[in-house]
Amino acid sequence: MRNLAILAASAVLLVALGGRADAGKTCIVTATEALPKSTGLVVKRSRTRPVSPAILATWRGRSKPIIVDVDVETAGDAQTFSYMCVMTQGSAFVQRTMN
Incomplete structure (x- = not known):
């Protein structure tokens, strides 16, 4: 019984982490x-x-x-573009940030 509970908890943890990884992708x-859109732009x-x-305090x-x-x-010329991303109803919404 104890092993079953540990296995179930592990499965829940893996699903939660996997969902977060998918959201990041x-x-x-x-x-x-x-x-x-720029000619010659290469993502490194x-x-x-x-x-x-x-x-997060005001979110x-x-x-x-x-x-x-x-x-x-x-x-x-190397640059870094930063975007804030939020997952809403299975799709990602991004907005460029200036940091």
Whole structure:
């Protein structure tokens, strides 16, 4: 019985973590699509990170937002674009942030 409870708890944890990973992937794809349209723009790297405590303190949405950073290069000039992403009803909403 104890093993069954441990197995069930582990399954719930894995599903929760897997859902968060899928949300991060969806946010990265949506943020990449939102990049400015520029000839020769090459995405070098993308990553997610939590939003700042100041944003979370005033956040009223149901789902927790994340920040997506996309490193790009255009004609030898490297830049990082940051987007705040929120999952709503299975789709990602992104908005560019200025940090």
